[in-house]
Amino acid sequence: MSDQPSPSQPSEDVLEIGAPEQFAALAHPLRQRLLFALGHRPAAANALAAQLGAKKGTVAHHLKVLREAGLVRVAETRPVRGGTELYYQRTARRMLVTEPRAEGTAAMFAAVAQELDLSPVEHVxxxxxxxxxxxxxxxxxxxxxxxxxxxxxxxxxxxxxxxxxxxxxxxxxxxxxxxxxxxxxxxxxxxxxxxx
CATH class of the missing domain: 1.10.287 (Helix Hairpins)
Known part of the structure; x- marks a missing residue:
């Protein structure tokens, strides 16, 4: 049996980004990469940290910002030694920024550039x-x-x-x-x- 949670459906198909806290949350490359990583299945902060090559505390902080902005939610919890592990997922399958802002676009391109640098195969x-x-x-x-x-x-x-x-x-x-x-x-x- 896998220790990973099964894929679950986000609560919305499309989320329109418009609130100031959502724009602020999207203005950081690591938060963009976290949203990419949470595209298919819920994941815990430690697994996301390992996947993205970041510190667990840093990932936890950015997940909190995304959660407060309504972009991710806790999909499930699991008891672990000494506490509870939270599994996060995006609140929507797709996120639509109807009026893009320069800082969010710059963060998205920075996130894509980081992923391209880490790609194990040739990219287009x-x-x-x-x-x-x-x-x-x-x-x-x-x-x-x-x-x-x-x-x-x-x-x-x-x-x-x-x-x-x-x-x-x-x-x-x-x-x-x-x-x-x-x-x-x-x-x-x-x-x-x-x-x-």
Whole structure:
């Protein structure tokens, strides 16, 4: 029997980020990485610390910040020698930042950069600039979002089917891959909103 908790569903499918404490919580790369790590199953602070190469006390502090911001919750508790171990999970499967802020975006990119540096295999990272009409840009954005959603849904469907077939060890042994998708319009030289 595994000592890890079984996957459980977050209480919401999508959480819209809008509160000041949520933006503040997202403005640190380690908190971003904790949210990445909690994407599929609940985990305890000591396991997260080992996975992310951080100190347990540091992880516990950042989990507290995420919990106070409503981004993670305690999924279950387990008695351990001398206390209780808390298993955390995200409060939502997906988190949507409708009005991104620079500090949260910078923290997310820093978190992704840290993960890329630790990746044991070659990764794909590409930045290209395309001239697109507004309609073509919208179509590309929708296509990228659909591809990521389909890959995530297939992963969850396979994991559920294999869990039902008692092959949970095979699911847990699969490597987790990060996917970063960004489509943005560069400001033109004459753009009055350009902070230059």
């Amino acid at each position: 990272l590409s930045l290209r600039h395309l001239r697109l009409s507004p309609a073509k840009a919208r179509e590309l954005g929708e296509t990228l979002a659909r591809l990521v959603d389909e890959a995530e849904d297939e992963d969850e469907d396979e994991a559920a089917a294999e869990a039902e077939a008692s092959a949970q060890e095979e699911v847990e042994g699969r490597p987790v891959h990060g996917v970063l998708v960004a489509l943005y319009q560069q400001p033109s030289a004459a753009d009055p909103s350009d902070p230059a």
